[in-house]
Amino acid sequence: MDTQDRTERTAAHEGPLSVAQAEAALVEHYPRLVRLAFITLPPALGRHRRVLVAHGIAQRALPARTRPARRTAPGVPGQRTAPAGTGGGSAYAALRARVLRESLAYGKRPGWWPGRVPAPDRLRHVLPAVWGLRVFPAAGGADELALEQALSGADAATRAALALRRAEDLTEDRTRDLLAEAGVAEPALALRTAERLAKKALGESAEGAGHPLLSGEFDPCFVHTRPTDLLRRRHRLRTAGAALVVAAVAAATLPLELREGPGTQEREAATGARNASIAQRVTDPRNLVRAKDDEWADTSRVDFTVWPARGDRRDDLALLDRALKVWSAPARTVRISSTPGTGTAPPAEPPRLLYAGDVDGAAVVLLNDGDRTVRYTEPADASQPPVLDFARTDDADVVTGAALVVTREGPASRFLLAPWIDETRTRDLLKPGAPGGELAVRGDGVTAAVPRPGAGGTCDSWPVLQLRSSELIVEKHAFLLTDLGDLAPVHLTYTPPPGSGAPARQPREATGAAALANWARTACHLPSLRGAGVRAVNNWVYAQQTLPEGAGRADWVCTRADTWRGPGRVLVQLQLPGTSPTALGVPVVEARDTAACSRFGQHVLAGAGWKGPKSGDWYLLAAGSRKVQRIQATGGVRADANGATMAVRAPRGVKAELRARMADGSTLEGLR
Template identity: 55%
Template sequence: MPLHPSPLRVLGHGARLGVKEAEAALVEHYPRLVRLAYLILPPALGRHRRVLTAHAVVQRALRTGARNTAKQGADAVPSQRSGGTTDGVPRTAAYTAVRLRVVRAALAHERRPRWWPGRLPAPAALRPSVPVVRGLRLFPRAGGMDELALDRALADAPATVRAALGARLLENLSTDSAAALLTEAGAGDSSAALRTAGRLAGEDHARVGRMLRSDEFDPCTVQTRPTDLLRRRNRVRAGAAALVLLAVTGALVLPAVTEAGDTRPAALPAPVAGGALDASALLRTSPEQWADTSRVDFSAWPARGGRSGDRALLERALSGWAAPPADAEITAAPGTSRVAPALPPRLLYAGDVADEAVVLFHDGGVRVVRYAEPSSGKGSPTFEFARVDDADVTTASALTVSRTRTSARYLLAPWIAGSATRDLLAPGTPARPLEVGTDGVTVPVPVPQDGGDCAAWPVLQLRSSERIVEKHAFLVTDLGELSPVHLTHTPAPGSGAPARQPREATGPEALSGWARTACSLRTLRHTGVRAVNNWQFARQPLPGGGSPADWMCTRADTWQGQGRVLVQFLPPAASPVARAQVVSERRNTALCSRFGQHLVAGAHWRAPDGSWYVLAAGSRAVERIEITGSVRGSAERPTLALRAPRGAQFRVGAELRGGGPVPAAG
């Protein structure tokens, strides 16, 4: 099944951007565009044909229509509007033009004639052209009940409403921008479509947006099944007979045909995005822009390093990015594209670090790329790719410049006014100042080790400049990738802190919690994690008095959006770094996020006198809790302790204030 764009054609008279830039934007954001087309296409096509048609719509997005007028037509690429991304969505003129064509073509399928695709020819704009897949049926992976219900609701909605949902929730466009896109694409009454889409999404737009980004609506990640095997066998036999007849007919006709030469076009080379690989076209931010911008992320980083003017080094890095040498070592974080840049990337750093020449690029708000070559000139180059879309003042605070098995050097953001190191397994030990060079690169810093007994967990404690935020210190830790991971903490109910978003993990309570849970971060290495939050969702009095136990939900959010949860039980312990007991683990879940704020969990616990108990606890909105199984009991409060045999089988249930069940974490 061809998943690459068709050969380039002229975009139309009056186009102001080159076709190569538009094609590069299409290739770079191909999965996003195909998902949008799949959403808009009529579900009546069936999932197999809908998948193929979505790919075809995107692949044909660069082709021209029949008209070619003196004025810039609707199909021409518009003039440059803006660059980079906003809310993770590309805002280049090339991407905007390609997206418009995709939406227009997808909407056209809703207006096809009833007899299409029959024997009569359809209008050119509606003529189908899909990739051919023989012997297999393709369909996206199934989601949950919520995704299925949404898919059924969308099947009853007009294509313009589905397009409006895609514009608002997949593309994150404002109401005015979405209306303009729908109008340009020929959607008719765009305002009515947006109102209907708003009613369909209800009050929780974020939840519907997550469902639209799930596997249920992803035509790039598909499952396969065979077609009707008996019918296919009969068709093969009939086809073989037809081929024999055609061969006989051809043998009689070919002698009468004069040889006119081979008019087939030569194969086109793979396109490269114009000046994107030109070292002189690299974007460079002024040194003080970070202090005078509302977008504090990698786009505000200036170009630093002693070799930022070394054109030869930069050209080797760019050309190797587009066409890596055979011996190059390439690593990429999960969900990170390795294709060449669509537009000139931003230079963040170029310099000599340890025994390597290192170059760091920022590509359009989506990726950071590290290129390194041995300073001696002997050895293979390395490339490392990582996602950084929607990075902010904390997640764009540092990048790994070089790494060994035991240490790493970091390039700090220009807004970092103070830096130190500390050990999460020594919460009472003050942070130690970290030496940073004039180019923003730190001295070697110890990194957490994969093996061993987890005797230490080093982290960076950074402080933002007061020019952008006052008294803001935060922690980041190394999990083996380009971008360190932001660590946060949400305090327990009853601590006097209101329920709100996670806060920085620099206070005594946060450090105490991380001292007992830090070693669980080992399982997150090289998984594309953006941030990890420790939510102390309950504090439970224990039988026999004494100190209470804490319940912690450790949630890791990835740059791709998926979440991974560890629910951990922290009974009183003699050591402040005694490891928590992992109660359950969940992947690809909204639990313990702002979209999953209610939780209940249970665990076995042995009291100091040797007695065994089943404990259960819920988050702050839990009103009633119940334990069933080989031991039974309930309480009108968010915690419960029942004496039970060791290893007793049990289930935990709970209800919220005002009614409604609470999801159990295992």
């Protein structure tokens, strides 16, 4: 038990503290208390509301009444505790316990719960309040974004445990004690879950002052402000005035209505006559879900659920009605396509409207029901039947929910961009050194036409979108998307080779020079993934090998494609030196429905034949990921080598089985 724990445990038994002591601790450590509340509170509140609630909880932690402090003897001052500035003083410990209890309880009880707020304290409960502005913490980097997304799916106890361990820097024992005192049923489980969550989101996460929880992304005392929707606010004021008039008229007629008693409407509902309209509710365009224009900037869930309805025909009820009716009961003439694993059943609830407008002469409606995105297209030729395209888009995020394909006209595509995209460019993966070009975007979010990769059957270019998110989401975050034939474009990422003694590296955006050079030698392998429902493709340089005969250095690359439905497939390729910067890597082995080269399969071993440029002799090359310590080959050739790579002479086309010994003593089989 460290000094801080001993101080806090002792202070907990010294009796109540005065309001003056508590106020001093509150003022000095106010940012820490607000941060603890902000991290623990439910992310579903949205960033604006969560900031205000966190400040309110911290301010209400101040005791309401002064209590006399105990004296050990007349005229003898009591024993001094650690000063509040240390973070271990009794005043700060008491305030932190109050903030923790209230933050954990906030998401469990509705606001109207009896006794939640004492009557004399109701005004203090609603403060602070902000009118006409939206407030939110500063946007962070990729690590902060990954951690925020991971926390949004965790329970309050897990978020609190992570805040206490990493933001408050408490020991595991003290964290468990505080959680238990705050009413958490299984504090040890919450602590273990928090540690797993952080490692899953950040890999080998930073510690101490470098931890993402201590960044501006999680600091509700340092906020940005933006105005609310000014037009909507003006409209609400007018609506409120009209509502007062209606309320006055209703109040005058209310006694007449009360004398009528239960009528035919109640009897129809009881007999089920009105229940027949429930099915019609789903296909009524007036019931479509529409997000507010600025909702994406005030939520921790940045995906298709916060896309506002856009397009010049978003209020065309006739078009929307046809789209919903065709989805619910398509005629035989309707052309329907769906990505693997995507159902085409009618929606169970009114879907969300993303877009309705005219693009390239066709009427297009984009709808989302939470798990699927559906595109309804009425061709420009009225004699042609409509088209329905289905794709799984559940569990989307700021990147995989950043764009949708609106139309494919000839050799080009147009995309509808998410409202959080601030910058749009195009680039050619087969020209890694060339700068990107500007891409025009209409006011409704639809881009200019972008050439489709390999549309002519050749692979002499590979156009991709290079997008940058708004700083309200994450700062300086650019990423690449490519069209592989589905509604949702595919996210391209890159994992650099392992460093000397470095921990496992995480996939990063494929916008750097090394990533673009690597993708230039991989892009023309992508056509095999068209129409497969792929969500993201990552290029991982898992090993680098010095070749025999002074032939240079080769890169072993595992290209992994993850689908929206879950299963993934991998292609291991050998990228040899001395060839064209856009020469395709040599395919070594391909596997389907595997966890290899993912966070659930972080170790890989593969081999290939190679001909020496000087001697003309053939070699068996093999390479494993960073924790491989020894490689053994059996079968057509028997050999072994220390380290993560092996090169031995072997007959051309020899069949060998590879096995590796890992750093922890386990065995890894070669990928087949």
